[in-house]
Amino acid sequence: MKIAIIGGGPAGLYFAILMKKQDPAREITVYERNRPDDTFGFGVVFSDATLDGFERYDEPSYRRITQEFAYWDDIAIHFKGDVHRIGGNGFCGCSRRTLLLILQDRARELGVELVFEAEVDDESRFADADLIIAADGINSRIREKFAEHFAPQVDLRPNKFAWMGSTKPLDAFTFIFQETQWGPFIAHAYQYEKNRSTWVFETDPDTYDRAGLASMTEEESAALMKRVFAEHLDGHEVITNRSLWRNFPMIRNTRWVKDNIVLLGDAKSTAHFSIGSGTKLAMEDAIALYESVRRQPRDVPAALAAFETVRREETEKTQHAADVSLVWFEHVARFWDFDPVKFAFGLMTRAKAITYDNLRLRAPEFVAEVDRLFAREVCEAGFAVDVENPHVPMFQPFRLRDMVVANRAVMSPMCMYSATDGVPNDFHLVHYGSRAIGGPGLMFTEMVVVSPEARITPGCAGIWTDEQEAQWARIVSFVRANSETKICLQLGHAGRKGATKLMWEGMDRPLSEGGWEVCSASPLPYFPDSAVPREIDRAGMDKVKADFVAAVERAERVGFDMVELHCAHGYLLASFLSPLTNRRTDEYGGSIENRLRFPLEVFEAMRAAWPAHKPMSVRISATDWAEGGLSPDDSVAISRAFAQAGVDLIDVSTGQTVRESRPVFGRMFQTPFSDRIRNEARVATMCVGNITTADQINTILAAGRADLVALGRPHLVDPSFVMKASAWYGVKQHCPPQYQPGQDQIFRNSVRDRADLEDLKIRGKPKTRAELKAEAAGVKQAAE
Numbered sequence: 187m188k189i190a191i192i193g194g195g196p197a198g199l200y201f202a203i204l205m206k207k208q209d210p211a212r213e214i215t216v217y218e219r220n221r222p223d224d225t226f227g228f229g230v231v232f233s234d235a236t237l238d239g240f241e242r243y244d245e246p247s248y249r250r251i252t253q254e255f256a257y258w259d260d261i262a263i264h265f266k267g268d269v270h271r272i273g274g275n276g277f278c279g280c281s282r283r284t285l286l287l288i289l290q291d292r293a294r295e296l297g298v299e300l301v302f303e304a305e306v307d308d309e310s311r312f313a314d315a316d317l318i319i320a321a322d323g324i325n326s327r328i329r330e331k332f333a334e335h336f337a338p339q340v341d342l343r344p345n346k347f348a349w350m351g352s353t354k355p356l357d358a359f360t361f362i363f364q365e366t367q368w369g370p371f372i373a374h375a376y377q378y379e380k381n382r383s384t385w386v387f388e389t390d391p392d393t394y395d396r397a398g399l400a401s402m403t404e405e406e407s408a409a410l411m412k413r414v415f416a417e418h419l420d421g422h423e424v425i426t427n428r429s430l431w432r433n434f435p436m437i438r439n440t441r442w443v444k445d446n447i448v449l450l451g452d453a454k455s456t457a458h459f460s461i462g463s464g465t466k467l468a469m470e471d472a473i474a475l476y477e478s479v480r481r482q483p484r485d486v487p488a489a490l491a492a493f494e495t496v497r498r499e500e501t502e503k504t505q506h507a508a509d510v511s512l513v514w515f516e517h518v519a520r521f522w523d524f525d526p527v528k529f530a531f532g533l534m535t536r537a538k539a540i541t542y543d544n545l546r547l548r549a550p551e552f553v554a555e556v557d558r559l560f561a562r563e564v565c566e567a568g569f570a571v572d573v574e575n576p577h578v579p580m581f582q583p584f585r586l587r588d589m590v591v592a593n594r595a596v597m598s599p600m601c602m603y604s605a606t607d608g609v610p611n612d613f614h615l616v617h618y619g620s621r622a623i624g625g626p627g628l629m630f631t632e633m634v635v636v637s638p639e640a641r642i643t644p645g646c647a648g649i650w651t652d653e654q655e656a657q658w659a660r661i662v663s664f665v666r667a668n669s670e671t672k673i674c675l676q677l678g679h680a681g682r683k684g685a686t687k688l689m690w691e692g693m694d695r696p697l698s699e700g701g702w703e704v705c706s707a708s709p710l711p712y713f714p715d716s717a718v719p720r721e722i723d724r725a726g727m728d729k730v731k732a733d734f735v736a737a738v739e740r741a742e743r744v745g746f747d748m749v750e751l752h753c754a755h756g757y758l759l760a761s762f763l764s765p766l767t768n769r770r771t772d773e774y775g776g777s778i779e780n781r782l783r784f785p786l787e788v789f790e791a792m793r794a795a796w797p798a799h800k801p802m803s804v805r806i807s808a809t810d811w812a813e814g815g816l817s818p819d820d821s822v823a824i825s826r827a828f829a830q831a832g833v834d835l836i837d838v839s840t841g842q843t844v845r846e847s848r849p850v851f852g853r854m855f856q857t858p859f860s861d862r863i864r865n866e867a868r869v870a871t872m873c874v875g876n877i878t879t880a881d882q883i884n885t886i887l888a889a890g891r892a893d894l895v896a897l898g899r900p901h902l903v904d905p906s907f908v909m910k911a912s913a914w915y916g917v918k919q920h921c922p923p924q925y926q927p928g929q930d931q932i933f934r935n936s937v938r939d940r941a942d943l944e945d946l947k948i949r950g951k952p953k954t955r956a957e958l959k960a961e962a963a964g965v966k967q968a969a970e
């Protein structure tokens with residue numbers, strides 16, 4: 187087998203090594219445009235897990251690499267004069283130049299031919315090769331030449347960064363956040379060999395301009411960074427090596443393979459430096475490609491297809507984590523007024539992999555500080571809570587106007603499609619009653635509609651008749667008598683999504699018979715075969731507004747604690763907000779101010795009819811997940827406008843506006859929208875969406891991403907979700923006397939179960955290389 191590799195970076199060299207080692211008969215040549223020791227960059231960083239892979243795949247190069255490594259266990263976060271260190275991370279760094287020299291030596295030793303100062307302009311010279319590897323880096327010429335085929339997407343991120351070095355020793359992976367007269371600068375720094383550390387400097391484009399970096403030479407910009415980070419550099423130099431300020435390109439390719447050519451490393455996909463080096467991704471790519479070829483050495487097309495299938499998911503996962511992480515750094519100004527403890531917690535948990543419970547095991551003192559800070563803030567809000575030995579964030583109280591909730595967990599609104607003529611029945615009593623006993627601080631009703639024509643389906647519950655009102659009163663009085671859960675009535679109007687089938691008979695599909703006329707901001711059907719809605723006119727708007735006000739008056743008579751106006755998911759009021767569903771040319775269409783006009787009008791009328799001491803929330807879809815839909819800026823503007831009109835809480839959901847939407851699902855996938863609204867519009871928020879554990883709830887709250895956390899589906903299968911979590915964290919919550927023995931038992935068992943689990947996790951965790959090295963040094967010292 188003959189293999190031509192374009193590019194002698196980590197990806198190309200490591201692939202060459204693995205392939206040649208497995209079958210020395212292979213003819214492998216690496217073509218590199220630079221000289222052997224000609225390299226940019228400073229250190230590269232690998233996690234312990236990545237090193238485990240290297241050890242398995244090529245022990246000799248692993249051994250040489252690790253001899254050269256600097257190890258550390260801690261992440262240190264410097265912000266506003268505070269430093270927080272979090273252990274148990276297991277990283278190591280080495281010089282990129284050393285790494286490349288080790289890989290070159292190893293490749294030569296195995297018989298790989300290395301051709302330096304060989305610029306490859308045209309891959310057709312490798313016509314006799316069985317396999318051509320395009321490992322030609324971030325600006326890959328091969329990728330660009332066949333751009334139509336590979337269909338690359340290059341997302342040039344707004345922040346500016348420059349890779350520099352220093353002689354300053356560091357004993358942790360170090361993040362420094364530095365305020366300057368121009369704006370914030372960030373340093374991501376780590377040591378990679380004795381007296382050498384990498385310093386990646388990052389800043390937003392406005393700060394970059396204000397600081398005049400655009401017109402500075404490399405040396406001038408290094409001198410500026412030396413001044414900005416003087417306090418942390420202790421007089422050490424900032425060193426440059428082609429250290430130009432750039433925008434990070436997030437690169438993805440639709441296809442990775444063309445005939446016998448395959449993209450590898452940075453040419454194929456990049457990952458932001460804030461989650462570890464691109465070198466790791468490049469070398470892991472090489473391992474994955476090697477594995478695919480090893481399995482099918484005689485069938486190159488099949489091997490390449492397998493590589494693309496098997497490796498894509500892992501790459502996308504890494505890139506998604508990198509995306510979330512880089513966005514955190516791009517919006518760091520949003521968190522600048524956070525207490526340093528909360529700031530550090532937010533940084534550690536930004537990419538989802540690290541959570542509250544996980545940190546509690548690794549850095550118990552740090553998490554205890556996070557808890558104390560959270561409790562102090564609750565205290566400042568007027569609650570007499572224990573600040574020294576505080577409850578976890580989930581079980582801290584919260585106030586909206588005069589309504590106090592005992593904990594931050596909420597049951598999200600969920601239509602049950604089980605009413606007849608809008609009248610709730612025994613199903614609803616049992617459903618809401620049992621979930622209230624389960625102990626969420628707050629429970630939302632399903633979307634309850636304000637008139638017969640406002641129903642989504644024939645099974646929707648309503649509140650436009652006395653009979654409906656009486657049935658809701660029965661439910662609310664049961665909840666009141668048997669729990670401390672507060673209950674919020676969600677009021678809505680289906681708009682163009684009305685007259686549809688029950689969820690289990692065809693979600694959003696039009697009724698085959700027995701439908702009714704539907705209306706919307708504009709006459710656009712949801713599905714092509716849905717009814718075309720009537721464009722609502724002023725008289726129609728007045729009727730809708732009056733219906734909402736009448737429903738609020740009934741809600742007060744029933745005794746609800748709170749009311750929510752449903753302006754999400756493409757229903758009537760949401761259809762005004764989104765440009766995809768609002769094509770009006772009158773004063774209710776066009777600009778965001780115009781699109782907000784009717785929803786705000788309805789809200790203000792409801793607010794005027796609802797007692798001043800009781801809170802109100804609005805549910806919005808913070809993005810439509812569709813081209814041309816609501817932008818994140820729009821959702822901040824919408825939230826601000828509602829907050830000014832008297833909304834106490836924004837319930838942040840997303841999507842369901844148009845059927846073409848393409849949501850990016852994942853754990854806690856809507857939480858970033860809540861984070862943005864809470865910390866930019868400065869209004870209390872509730873987040874929701876694929877949040878399934880108490881650990882996630884604590885993570886979200888402690889990082890300041892929401893004030894309340896709602897769970898929908900988890901409550902459908904487990905009415906006692908909150909009671910169980912309270913036992914897990916040892917926080918006694920209200921329990922009706924009939925159920926007391928159950929609560930006593932779970933509290934007793936949880937103490938033991940939790941201790942067992944933590945013990946298992948601690949014992950099951952392999953020692954990091956830094957710990958092993960420290961242990962070995964200790965043993966050696968003892969022997970001496």
Ligand SMILES: Cc1cc2nc3c(=O)[nH]c(=O)nc-3n(C[C@H](O)[C@H](O)[C@H](O)COP(=O)(O)OP(=O)(O)OC[C@H]3O[C@@H](n4cnc5c(N)ncnc54)[C@H](O)[C@@H]3O)c2cc1C
Binds near residue numbers: 451
């Ligand atoms: C300025 C800069 C500094 C960086 N510093 C660091 C750092 O300190 N630490 C770190 O971990 N990561 C760093 N990175 C990222 C890291 O270099 C990459 O993620 C990683 O090296 C990817 O490996 P690769 O083999 O895919 O590509 P590369 O390492 O980029 O290797 C590609 C190779 O192909 C060669 N090449 C390109 N085109 C041709 C051609 N037509 N003919 C012949 N040869 C060609 C290039 O000279 C290069 O050696 C840096 C990136 C940049 C842009």
Ligand SMILES: Cc1cc2nc3c(=O)[nH]c(=O)nc-3n(C[C@H](O)[C@H](O)[C@H](O)COP(=O)(O)O)c2cc1C
Binds near residue numbers: 676689754877
């Ligand atoms: C069966 C069901 C019915 C729902 N009905 C409503 C509703 O009436 N009003 C509303 O705003 N959201 C409704 N939702 C959305 C949920 O409130 C919640 O936002 C969504 O399920 C995501 O949260 P989860 O991942 O915790 O389930 C419904 C969800 C489900 C599963």
